[in-house]
Amino acid sequence: MDLRLENIGHSYGDMEVMQGMDLEIPAGKIVCIVGPSGCGKSTLLRLIGGLEQPTTGRVLQIGEPPVESLNPLTFVFQDFALLPWRTVEGNISLVLEDHGIRGKQADAIISGVLARTKLTEFRKALPKQLSGGMKQRVAISRALAVNPAVMLMDEPLSALDSQTRELLMDDLVSLWTREPFTAVYVTHNLHEAVRLGHFIVVLSRRPGRIREVVAVDKPLAERELGDVDLEQTQKYLWNLMREEALAADKELINV
Amino acid sequence: MDLRLENIGHSYGDMEVMQGMDLEIPAGKIVCIVGPSGCGKSTLLRLIGGLEQPTTGRVLQIGEPPVESLNPLTFVFQDFALLPWRTVEGNISLVLEDHGIRGKQADAIISGVLARTKLTEFRKALPKQLSGGMKQRVAISRALAVNPAVMLMDEPLSALDSQTRELLMDDLVSLWTREPFTAVYVTHNLHEAVRLGHFIVVLSRRPGRIREVVAVDKPLAERELGDVDLEQTQKYLWNLMREEALAADKELINV
Amino acid sequence: KTKIKVGALRFTSHAASFVAFERGYFDDAGLEVEFVFFDAAQPMAIAVASGDVDYAVTAISGGLISLAEKGAAKVVGGALSEEKGIDGQKILVSDAAFKSGVTDPSKLDGRSFAITQAGSSFHYMGAKIAAKEGITLKFVPLQKTGAIIGAIKSGQVDAWSIVPHIAKPLAASGAVHIIGDVADYVDDYQVTTVFTSAGNAANEREQTQAFLTAFSRGAADFNAALVDKTAGDDGAEDMVKLVHKYVYADRPYEKAAPSIINGAMRINADAAMNVASIKDQLDWFKAEDLVKDTITYDTLVDGSYVKAK
C-alpha cells in the first residue's frame, strides 16, 4: 500500500499551518520529514494518519493494505504514549483486545514482537520501571503487533538521550533490514534523517511547503557514524535549513 | 581560579554513585563530562557547585575568584530553571537583587548580558512566550550576569531540538571566543562534547569512575559540522561508551 | 444607671420584657436595657452562662440544669405558666393520625411524638402526657421547629405539643388537629423561668431585684391587657401594637395581631415560681438520666428573690 498526499493544506482558525503539499510515500521505504519548529510536521503526520482532517486536499491510500494488517496506519509517538497502569504486555494487548485477539493468540503475537525488540524479559514490567529507550521499544513493539502497513513516527527518538538514540537507530535499521516496512518519520534531527531516510523531505517554515526532497541511495545497513558522504548530505540539509531555524528560534510565542 | 577534585566518592543511602574521582579543571577551559545514563554526571556537577556534599574526598578552589565575580560557581540547568512569573529582565535581576544591585546598575548589567546573547528585544517577554532556545539563552544571560568564575552546565542543550542545539553551540563558541570562560559541561551527546570540549572526561557506568580524559586540541572556532577529525574523535568516544550505554539502557529501574 | 443585657426570643411569651422596656419600667428601676435576640433557647442559656447576656427567660431544659450544675446559671423567678381555663399549649396530631382515630390524647399509645431534642420542654410535656394517660410514646428528635412542622404536616410524626399561636394557624390549615391541652396533664406547669448567671444571682442582688421588679410590672400590664382582658379593647390593641414591634415585625399588623393574641398566656404575677412544678421537672430530668442526679433544687434555683406559689 502506497500513500499519496494531494495538495494538502491546513489551517488552525486563521493560522495557515501548511500549504499545497504533494507527496508520494512508496511502500517499503522510509520517508523522513525535516523542518524548523512549528512548520507543521506533526500536523502533517496526524493528517496522514487520519487523526485530523485537512482543510484542503486529501490523503489517499493506493492499493489495499495487507489483510493481516489490523491497523494499517499506526503511530509511534515522541512521548511513547504508554499506559502507565498497564505492564509492557498489557500495553500491547490493549491494541489487540479491540480486534478480539485474546488468550493464546495474543500471547503469541506479544512474544513475537517483544523478541523482535529484545524486550522478552521485561514483559511484566511497568512503564515506570523502564528507561526511556526501553519505553520507546515497547511503543515500537505495540506498533508492530498490529502489522501496520505504514508506521507514522513523530520524532520517536527525540525524548531520549543521544546514546540511547544511537542504539535505537541501530535497532530500527536492523528491524527494517530483516523485514522492510513503510514509514513516515518526522524529526528535526538531520543526523537521524540521513541515517534512516530513503527520502528526506525538507519543509519550509510556517506555512509549511515542501522545499526539496533529497534521496539518499546508500543502503540503510551500510550507513555508519562518521560516513563522509552522509556527513556531506547532512551539511547540505543544514545549510538549507539554517536560516529558517534561526528565524524560528527568534519568534515570540503568542499566548 | 582552577578547581581540583580529590578522591571524590558519593553514595545515596546504600547505593554508591561514584568512586575515587580525581580531576583538574583549569581556568579558561571547557571540560566536558560524558558517560552513560545514571553514572553520576549530574551528581558530580552538584558536588562541584556545592549543592551537595561528597561522601568522601573534597572539591578545592585553587586561587581566589576574580573580585568582580558575584557567584563564582554558577549553574546553567537543562530545564532552564526560569521563574515563569518573571520577565526575562526579572529573571536576571533576581540573582542581582541579593547582592544589592538594583536600579541603574542592574539595568546596565542586564542590557549587557542580553546584548551578548542577542536577546535585547525580548527583555520584557515572559518565559512562556519564548522558544526553548531563547529560554536557554536567557538562562545563560542570567549566569553571565553574576560574572561566574566557573560555569557548571548540566546538559544545557538536551531539552532543545537538534536545530536549535546546533545554533546554540555556535553561540557558546562565539561567547567563549570573545571572552574565554571556564566551564564544566555535562552532556551525553558526543557531538556536543567534541564541538565544545577542550578536555572530554569519559565516565564508566555506575559507580562512576573516570575511564579516560581525551584532549581535543583544535581551536573551538575552527571546529565545524562534518569535520573529519572531530568525527573520528566522536567515533572513538562512541566505541568507548557503546557497551556501557547498551547495558544502562537495559536495566530495570527500582522503584 | 446600670447597663444590662437581656436575652429574648421574638415570641409573645417574652412580651413582659418588651413591655417593661417600652413603658419605661426598666428606666424606673435604674436599668439601661439592651436586648439580644436569639432564635433558639439553648444558645441563650449558654450566653447567660458565658456572661454575654445578664438575664433571660426560657423553659427549663437539660441544658439549663447542666449549666446550673457547673455553677454558671441560676433560676431566679417564674415567667410563663399554664393555667386551666386560659389558652395554653396545645396537643396536636397530624391529619393522618386524626383520621385513623387519634382524637384524644389517650389514643396516642405507641404513636410518635415530635420533640426538638431529648431533654427539651417538649420531651417533658410528652412524658407527662404519657404518664398520666398510662400510654407509651415514641419520641422523635427533630431539632428545629421547622422540621417538626414539616414532619407533622406530612404525617411523618403523629403528635406534638406547642404554644397556641403556632398551634391554631396550623390547625386552621386543616393539616393538623388540636386534641387537647397540656394544662390538663401538667399541674401548674411553670413553662418558662427568669434566670441569670450564678454570679449575678449571688453578687448583684440589687440589680437582679430591680430587673425582676420591672419585669413583673411589664408582666402585670401584659396579663391585664391580653390574658385577663381587664384593660379594655383599646388597652388590648395598644398592647398588641407594642408587642408587634418585636414579634412578627416583618408581617403587616393585621396578619400579626391574631398570632400575638393567640399566643398570650399568663406570666406569673411578681415573677412568682411554681416550686412544685420546677421540682417535678428537675426530678423528671434526673429520672431520665439527662442530667447528673447530684443536682439539687437549690443548685438550680435561687428562691430568695420571689415568692413561691
Added chain:
Amino acid sequence: MSDSVQAKQTKSVAFRGGGFSPIHIKWVGLSVFVTLILVLEAGTRSGFISNLTMPRPSDVGWTFVELWTSGLLWKHVLPSVSRLLVGATLGASLGIGVGILIGLFSYIRAGLVPLISAIFPVPKIALLPLFVIWFGIDETSKYALIAFGTFTPTVVSTFGAVDNVDRSLIRMGQSFSLSWFSIVTKIVLPGAMPGILSGLRVSLAIAIILLVAAEMLGAEYGIGAYILQAGSLYDLERLFAGVVILSVMGVTVSAVIGFFEKRLLGWRS
C-alpha cells in the same frame, strides 16, 4: 514511483481523531436553569408538585421583590457579607500562613499535620455551644466559626501547593546563593500561588456554607439568620430566596477568584 497506481484501489484515509476535548457551548447552562424554573412553576401551579415540596418560583421571585422594596435585602446581605469578609479573611490568611510554615519546616509539619487531619472532620455546628462560651455571642463568635471552618481546608491546600513548587527552581535559587528569605518570597510563594488560589475556591465555598451555622448564634440580621427563621416557620418561599442569595454569593466569590487568577497568574501557559 507511481507508475502502477492507476490500476490499484484508491481511497481517502478515514478520519478517526477528534473528540474528548470539551468545547464551550453557550446558552445551554442558562437554558437548563430557565427550563428547571419553568417546570417547577408549571408543576406547582398545576398542583402536580405540592406546595409543601417546593415553593412556586414566581412566589420566590415576589419574595425577592418584597425584600428589595422593603430594604430588608441589604439589611440581611450586608451583615452576612461583612461576617464572611472578616471571618474568611482571618481563616484564610491564618491558613495560608500555617500552610506555608508546614510546607517549609519539617518539625512544624510533623507536629501540625496530624492535628489538622484530626480537626478536619469535626463538624463546626457540633461545637456551636462551645463557640458561645469561647467567643461570646457577638460578631466575634461568628467570625471565629467562619474562620475556623475556612482555616483547615486552606492549610491543607496551601501546604500541598508549597510541596508542589518545582524543586529545581529552589535549587536554582540556592545555586545563585540567594538567601533563605529571598528563596521563600521570590520562588516558593509565587510558585505556590496557583495552588493556594484554587484551594481558596473550596475554602470560600465552605465559608459561605458556614454562614448559616454562624448565624445560629444570636444573629438578628443576615442571610443565614433569614434562612433559619424561614426554616423554623416552614416558609419555603423565603427559605429559597435565602438559598438563592447564598448561591449568588458563591458564584460571585468564584468569579472574584477567577479574576485574581487571571490577573496574578497570567504567567501560566
Added chain:
Amino acid sequence: MSDSVQAKQTKSVAFRGGGFSPIHIKWVGLSVFVTLILVLEAGTRSGFISNLTMPRPSDVGWTFVELWTSGLLWKHVLPSVSRLLVGATLGASLGIGVGILIGLFSYIRAGLVPLISAIFPVPKIALLPLFVIWFGIDETSKYALIAFGTFTPTVVSTFGAVDNVDRSLIRMGQSFSLSWFSIVTKIVLPGAMPGILSGLRVSLAIAIILLVAAEMLGAEYGIGAYILQAGSLYDLERLFAGVVILSVMGVTVSAVIGFFEKRLLGWRS
C-alpha cells in the same frame, strides 16, 4: 596544568544546597497530641481553664469507658457508620458517574456545571425542613442528606480528573482505532483514578461532617445524635467524646483511601 598550584590559596567549595524537602520526623505528631491533652488536664484540674470552657480530658476518657462498658458505643457508632456507608456510597458513585459524563460530553458539561456551582455553596442544614418533606424522617432522609453533600464535591473533582487525563494517551487509543468504549474504560477511567480518589478524601470528610446534620432528623442513636444531645444538655464530656469519635472516623476513612491508593495506583512513579 597544576604546576603553580602550590603558591595559590586553596579552599574547599562551600555547601549551599539542601533543605526545602520535608523529612519525616517520627513521634512529633503524637507528642503534640499528648502535650495538648496534658496541658488541658492540668489546666482544668487547677481551675485555670474553667469547666465551662473545656472538659477535663480524663473525664472524656471516662465517658468513653462508660460508653464502652454500657455497650452504647456500638449502639451509636453502628447506625452512623451504616448511614455514612449508604449515603456516601450513593453520593460518591452518583457524583463519579455524573462527573465522568461531564468530562466526556460537552453538552452535559455546559448544562450541568453552572447548576452544580450554584448548588455547591448551599448549606445542607438550611434545607433540613425540606428534606423532611422530600425524604421523610427515617433513614432515607439521612442517606439523602449525606449523599447530597458528598455528591457536589465528588462531581467537581471527578470531572477535573477526567479533564486532566493525558490527551496524548487518548490520541494514541484513537490512532489504534480503539472503540469509544474501549478508550473510556481502558484509558480515561484508569487515568482519572488518582484524581477521583484524592477527591474522595475531601468528599468523605464532608460526609462525616454532615453526619451531624443528617442525624438532626429524628435519629435516636448515632454519633451525630449523641453529639447534638450532649450539646443541648451542655454536657461537654459527651460532646468531646462524640467529636473524638468523628475524628477517628475521619482518620480511618483517610487511611482506607490511602490503602486503595497504594493498591490501585502502584503504577504511579
